[in-house]
Amino acid sequence: MGYDRSLSFIFRCPTKIVFGEGVAGDVGNEVDELGGKRAMIITDKHLVETDLYRQVEKALGRRYVGTFSAVEPDTGVHIVNEGTDTARKLNVDCLVSIGGGSVIDTAKGIAIPLKEGGRLEDYDGFQLLTEPAVPHIAIPTTAGTGSEVTFAAIIKDHQEKRKLVFANTYIIPNVALLDPLMTVGMPPHLTASTAMDAMSHAVESMHTSERIPISDAFALHAIHLIVNYLPGVMEDGNDLLARGQMLIAACIAGAAMSNTHVGLVHALAHSVGGRFGVPHGIANSILLPHGILYNLDACPEIYAAIARALGVDIRGMSDEDAGKKAADAIWELTKKAGLPQKLSEVGVPENGLEEIADLAISDGAIVYNPKPMDPEENLKVLKQAW
């Protein structure tokens, strides 16, 4: 777990994080504090029909000017541009997103051209903005992506079939309203898979070559919360204490990752998702323990710390043995949560593994894995996970 004197980092988490049951109802005050007069809600077509949505709209009161509810899973450049047009027509000066990662990323995307002019694709790049984007209050309805505190928005160019990453300090949401009541409606399967996305953010932020101590602290606590509260929330989706702790876990795991990187697990999960449509959380959940075992000899002391956070009694164990126990503990957690254990169970054909192994090499995350990867090494991990 040690660092050497070459350690140098910047840690950013400028988001005001507001937590508590019912805090979504404070959205009006938050808009006022940001100097907003005309707020637009960004959400999807399912959420817009719910009471959760209506409460937020009501809480905005006179500040509310309209809603853009055309966000779809895996949001796209065309959706963001359509949302921007709507916001321009309504003369919007503050954005409120209600939803999961795709909705929050859409709002991050809209915030860019709404401030700078033009279309979203004009800002394809890294840290390109020179001033803060339009203020954005994020209200997550899932506990997984951590997008409410991260500096990236992943938006697909569906026409060109490529992924655009808008990574910019100035699109980190200004406020995250973490309200456990907003996540009670999440079905068990989604609850579990999004939680494992958060778990993967925490573990990967620790084993990446770019890890930093502040992220370690966030990640270790996120791991501790997920292992302790996921079983409860799976048993009773209305357990508001557990729902709340899961929201906190996803948020701090996101903050950890946003300041470090991810590695092998995400690189493979992105490729499995891109090629065979396996949902991000499910792919991460299946691949995470295999990623740990594969990387074990590169950083056993990190996995020993992760094992401890997972509640494993590692006294008297070597770091390697403790690391193996970390993988076991994750398997136990995902089995209990009813998540698939093998890639073969989620529609990935065995003859597709080589293609995934090749694809993952061109994923940016792979570079920051603690062990250097190539297609053959990727294939070893994938075969284990199949």
Next chain:
Amino acid sequence: MAYKFPSEEWIAEFGKAINANEEYKRTAATWEGPVALIFNAEPAIGLDEDFCVWADLWHGECREIKKVTLEEAQKAPYVIRGSYANWKQVVQGRLGPVKGMMQGKLKLKGNLPTIMKYVKASDELVKCAAKVPSEFLDE
């Protein structure tokens, strides 16, 4: 002899160093497209206007490298911009280009996932830059 960083002489040496680097040739074998580097103007150290470099990088080779105007530089599919102090850190090997972007010290215009595929190649470019004996404007 040391070359003033940045200057036309310096970038010419940089181009030679790129073409002498086998590891760059290998890791950038599929890279296609010019990259522009912009050093923000800083009159206090003698950089009266933005200093812009155009590097035509193609399949592991530097086909051409030259000083261009800001207008020309901005036409490149990939443009990386930063202050003199941050570029200096990069060529001295104290700041990785991707880490520099993560930290907001360098700004990239262009498709990030594409750049990320070539992180190793970008590290090699930095090594090439470090090989050029440099005389820094602020020292």
